[in-house]
Amino acid sequence: MARITAGVGCSHVPAIGIAMDTGKTEEEYWKPVFAGFEKSKEWMKEANPDVIFLVYNDHCTAFDSSIIPTFALGCAAEFQPADEGWGPRPVPVVKNHPVLASHIAQSLILDEFDITIMNEMEVDHGLTVPLSVMYGQPEEWPALVIPLAVNVVMYPAPTGNRCFQLGKAIRRAIESFDEDLNVVIFGTGGMSHQLQYKRAGLINPEWDNAFLDRLTSDPVGLSQMPHVEYLREAGSEGVEMVMWHVMRGALDDEVTEVHRHYHVPASNTAVGHIILENKT
Amino acid sequence: MPTKKDYEDIPGTFVFDADRARVGYHLNQFCISLGKAAGRDAFKADPEGYLTRYPMSEEQKQAVRDRDWNRMLELGGNIYYTSKLAAFDGINFQNLAGLMTGMGVEPYREMMLNGGRSIEGNRYKSEWEEE
Numbered sequence: 001m002a003r004i005t006a007g008v009g010c011s012h013v014p015a016i017g018i019a020m021d022t023g024k025t026e027e028e029y030w031k032p033v034f035a036g037f038e039k040s041k042e043w044m045k046e047a048n049p050d051v052i053f054l055v056y057n058d059h060c061t062a063f064d065s066s067i068i069p070t071f072a073l074g075c076a077a078e079f080q081p082a083d084e085g086w087g088p089r090p091v092p093v094v095k096n097h098p099v100l101a102s103h104i105a106q107s108l109i110l111d112e113f114d115i116t117i118m119n120e121m122e123v124d125h126g127l128t129v130p131l132s133v134m135y136g137q138p139e140e141w142p143a144l145v146i147p148l149a150v151n152v153v154m155y156p157a158p159t160g161n162r163c164f165q166l167g168k169a170i171r172r173a174i175e176s177f178d179e180d181l182n183v184v185i186f187g188t189g190g191m192s193h194q195l196q197y198k199r200a201g202l203i204n205p206e207w208d209n210a211f212l213d214r215l216t217s218d219p220v221g222l223s224q225m226p227h228v229e230y231l232r233e234a235g236s237e238g239v240e241m242v243m244w245h246v247m248r249g250a251l252d253d254e255v256t257e258v259h260r261h262y263h264v265p266a267s268n269t270a271v272g273h274i275i276l277e278n279k280t
Numbered sequence: 281m282p283t284k285k286d287y288e289d290i291p292g293t294f295v296f297d298a299d300r301a302r303v304g305y306h307l308n309q310f311c312i313s314l315g316k317a318a319g320r321d322a323f324k325a326d327p328e329g330y331l332t333r334y335p336m337s338e339e340q341k342q343a344v345r346d347r348d349w350n351r352m353l354e355l356g357g358n359i360y361y362t363s364k365l366a367a368f369d370g371i372n373f374q375n376l377a378g379l380m381t382g383m384g385v386e387p388y389r390e391m392m393l394n395g396g397r398s399i400e401g402n403r404y405k406s407e408w409e410e411e
Contacts, residue, residue: 014373060360064312065305085315085367153360155287155297194397196359197350199292200377201388203396228286232403236293237359265392267374 002100002174002181006047007247007255008040009215009274010133012056012188014084014125015267020132021090033271036261037133043259043275044134044142049184051097051144053104053170054127055246056188058149059084061124069116070158071166073108074123074147075101082122091128091137097144100177104146107173113166115148123147130188133273143184152189152240156227160245164223167249174250187247189240191262191272192233202235203270209262211241212274216257219248237269252278291408292381296358304356310334310344311361314368323368349380 261273313319343351378388
């Protein structure tokens with residue numbers, strides 16, 4: 001049986017990917033960002049997942065304004081890193097476990113989550129930056145990756161509760177798959193940041209750290225947070241953090257926090273990262 | 281029943297909701313077309329001609345000509361789209377943010393290095409004099 005053993009929460013700031021791709025990780029500005037992922041890379045080697053279920057948002061790359069699916073599941077055999085205006089990132093192609101992906105699609109829809117199926121899709125920094133910080137710069141990604149793109153660009157994003165419930169449905173789907181697979185689920189985006197208009201540059205470390213605390217201690221309560229609190233307290237783009245609830249919902253009620261990293265700034269953004277393991 | 285917009289009292293913020301996405305549709309589609317080399321080349325070769333391919337309002341077109349980044353957001357633009365126009369001009373995301381705040385690029389970068397903009401005094405429009 002396939003099983004979810006752990007969850008990873010992680011920012012996906014594009015500038016982090018650019019810093020890695022252009023060899024700037026040792027610069028003073030970037031050092032503390034990457035130092036917090038050293039333990040994570042060790043943990044990834046140890047955890048050695050067969051499959052990563054990666055929840056992220058597309059930044060108008062695969063989807064422009066003409067089509068805005070709330071939940072889109074990648075079912076293609078592989079996904080090429082996209083050109084986002086400055087050339088594709090020099091990272092490996094992302095390979096799927098397409099049999100598991102289509103099983104999950106079928107299971108989710110019958111479980112009343114009306115997701116969109118993507119049989120062709122390019123992936124942007126939202127998906128590749130978390131892989132980069134967790135794996136470094138390998139020739140091939142060591143795990144297969146199932147992408148789930150969530151709309152958080154156009155308001156309203158799905159509610160935290162909906163995301164949390166979707167996480168539970170993803171777990172049911174994965175656990176009903178016969179192959180013996182170790183799956184780690186990623187929830188990405190955040191933490192506090194506002195990229196636009198006159199309040200740009202907002203950072204709220206107290207709020208961010210309370211969010212990280214409650215992710216372990218009070219995940220259900222946290223998932224009930226209304227959108228306006230993200231927008232007000234964590235910035236207009238901070239609402240991305242609803243995606244972390246998909247990850248959390250797929251884990252046990254009781255989890256062990258094995259690692260946490262928080263740093264300000266990376267470009268306009270607070271970087272947050274957490275690793276949670278199921279106890280069972 | 282009208283849609284409840286409990287986020288409209290956040291200062292210095294345009295939440296890109298479904299209404300704004302509708303109003304800004306052609307502006308955003310124009311901007312995202314610059315994410316690909318073909319769009320950039322065509323816009324560079326004939327800026328005015330290229331703008332006519334997108335049925336934007338005259339106000340939206342003027343905001344594009346003026347590179348008035350905040351005005352574009354007021355007219356339904358979204359930052360992930362307008363940032364492609366900024367990238368066309370060689371302006372990165374952080375510098376674009378610096379321009380939108382009115383602070384300028386260097387003071388903004390300095391603010392971010394010092395921990396960013398505090399939440400204190402920045403939660404409600406009533407806390408800002410100008411809005």
